[in-house]
Amino acid sequence: MRVLLVEDDPALSEAVCGYLHAKAFVVDAVPQLSLARTALATTQYAAVLLDLHLPDGDGLSLLPQIRALADRPIVIALTARDQVSDRIRGLDAGTDDYLVKPYDPAELLARLRAVERRRSAANQPVLQLGDLQIDLGREQVLRAGVPIPLTPKEWALLRVMATRPERNHSREHLQDALYSFDNSTDSNTLEVFISRLRRKLGRDHIETVRGMGYRLGHHPADGTP
Numbered sequence: 001m002r003v004l005l006v007e008d009d010p011a012l013s014e015a016v017c018g019y020l021h022a023k024a025f026v027v028d029a030v031p032q033l034s035l036a037r038t039a040l041a042t043t044q045y046a047a048v049l050l051d052l053h054l055p056d057g058d059g060l061s062l063l064p065q066i067r068a069l070a071d072r073p074i075v076i077a078l079t080a081r082d083q084v085s086d087r088i089r090g091l092d093a094g095t096d097d098y099l100v101k102p103y104d105p106a107e108l109l110a111r112l113r114a115v116e117r118r119r120s121a122a123n124q125p126v127l128q129l130g131d132l133q134i135d136l137g138r139e140q141v142l143r144a145g146v147p148i149p150l151t152p153k154e155w156a157l158l159r160v161m162a163t164r165p166e167r168n169h170s171r172e173h174l175q176d177a178l179y180s181f182d183n184s185t186d187s188n189t190l191e192v193f194i195s196r197l198r199r200k201l202g203r204d205h206i207e208t209v210r211g212m213g214y215r216l217g218h219h220p221a222d223g224t225p
Helices: 010-022 033-042 059-067 084-093 105-119 152-163 171-178 189-201
Strands: 002-006 026-030 047-051 074-079 097-100 126-129 132-135 140-143 206-209 213-216
Touching: 002 010, 002 033, 010 026, 010 105, 026 033, 026 171, 033 047, 033 059, 047 059, 047 105, 059 074, 059 084, 074 084, 074 105, 084 097, 097 105, 140 189, 152 171, 152 189, 152 213, 171 189, 171 213, 189 206
Parallel strands: 002 026, 002 047, 047 074, 074 097
Antiparallel strands: 126 132, 132 140, 206 213
């Protein structure tokens, strides 16, 4: 899952990024609204962690741009404001959840996963594809009942496809799930990770869709496995 963190506190931003990176999330961190607007216009995110008090304005002013996106990301407001009225204002404006500073990163992760489950198309955190079971909540994959160990980047890639299993995922979208702005990739890096996942999950569980990218599961044959 790729996350945009809009936070002007450098220490907090670094701590949140480090924690989420360790949990197989890719995080792009920006300290102000203007940079957040640029990021949202150029990159697809699954979630936005939004500080409401930023140097160049109110974080809630970013919500109209977020709502206009074809695939609207989850929005969790992060702020030191502890007034009930501010919480209500944020939720009424369209945030999916609200977390008051200081907060435990583990609670942020739990909130993020809970909102992700609520927003999933099937509203179920467990995806069953033949003998393959993908549990998004527990970050666990079973094949014929046997746990399959995945590296953080393998899981990050699989999470994107499993969250929207009915979709064709472009190479660019999947690469975004693996790497943040300051990373460079070789042209065949994604194919390497796809190959590794196929070896672990079974080749038929990840399909190549000609001219489009990849998707999970068994669908009508318009691509090559």
